Amino acid sequence: MEREVKLTRVLVVEDDVDIQKVIRMSLKLRGVSEVVLVESGTECIERLSGFTPDVILLDVMMPHVDGYETCWRLKQDPATRAIPVVFLTARVQKADRERGMKLGALGYLTKPFDPMTLHDQILELLTEHAGKKNENDGGADG
């Protein structure tokens, strides 16, 4: 059975308040009803108790617990492992991207981003992910 791809609840982990606002407006513009903003990896993990977003949009360079460490922790915890993580970062080098993807992220988007296409880019990653999951589940069933 096809899984429905939703993009209505997004957790944004970003320490720059101005960029937080731009991300929120850009997602609201495209109909995302709930955009939750936090400023650090620690806050991200705390916020996830009792709240399951459709995707976590994760910055890398943040004080104390950076985005890589946050992603690693999320993927270690059975309660948060399945939540898709998409990096949105100014770390643009190939090695940074590879590191992020190895940690289990769904995608790696770089700054500056286009606020008019951010929603579509995330949705595309989620759709692709759901398609792969369907294929795997189908294979397991058959």
Next chain:
Amino acid sequence: MAERNILDSLGSGLLVLDARDRVSFVNRTLAEMLHITPEECVGRSAGEFAVVMARFALPAAMPRFDWPEASGSRDIEWRDGEALRFFREDSSPLGAGNESQGGGGKGRVFAYHDVSHEKAIDRMKSEFISVASHELRTPMTSIKGSVDLILSGFAGETSPEMQELLEIAQKSCDRLVRLVNDILDLSKIEAGQLKLNFERLDVTEIAVRAICAVKPLADKNEVRLRVDRPLPLPIVEADPDRIEQAITNLLSNAVKFSPPKSEVVVELSSDNLWVQCAVCDQGVGIADKDLHRIFGKFQQLSEGRRRGGTGLGLAITRGLIDEHRGSIWVESRVGHGSRFIFRLPIAAPPSPNAPALAGEAVNP
């Protein structure tokens, strides 16, 4: 003896191999690097000496005593206990004029210069640029995001004048992003830190990808793009992303300087040693007096700046091609257009044990 003293007092290590590939001279500096005496080195075969050097030079940087006739230079890593140093190995043939020294004027001389300090500075420069790039991107994200959102109408209607001013800000911000990207790329190339993922590939596929990337700009400027490949090309070993970046840079330039209704052609060809790619336009051309500086940093002609270039595209392109052990040059005539040509060495045939690559057996 006086010559020996002079050579021993040099800060750089020196090694001479004779015509029979035996060590005929090692100065004190190199001997000390190897923790042996010069006398223990002389008379050894190149192979034996390579084993001595391999205790220090990291495996990927083993001394190359089998270099061809031409002079060469490369950097090697040197580990001595806990200390890691970097040496530049310059190698050149012992040329004519040495016949009187015996050995028939053959043999090679190797010089090892300590470049650890330069490497450290390069690394610091590269780290600085990497951090600066990140720090610049953060405010650029806010500016670009805000301007894009206003232009989308999200925050209400804008007057035509406001629209025009915001479009200027948007265009300038996009240019700033390109500039930061280019500076980051160039700093990595210059610091020797560009990591290439080599694959066996057909340049035709890469050229087609580059054409697709540049097509929107070409359509906007009413310039036609075409690939001209008379025969299947031999395989090269290259990083597909970086070669695509090089061809894309050349194509974007060609399109920017082409008049409407003209054509930009990517001509692909090969000989026994090289695959050649020429990007040819029918644009304004480059004056002879400007040709020598065209691949320099920030050496764009005033027209280029007006057309939104960063002034680093050709310097990056040359750096990328150099990193592939290729060569690049330009031929141009004012009023008739330009041909930017690069060559990449043809790959050696795959070893019999290597798995076959998809698409490699393309030659009919």
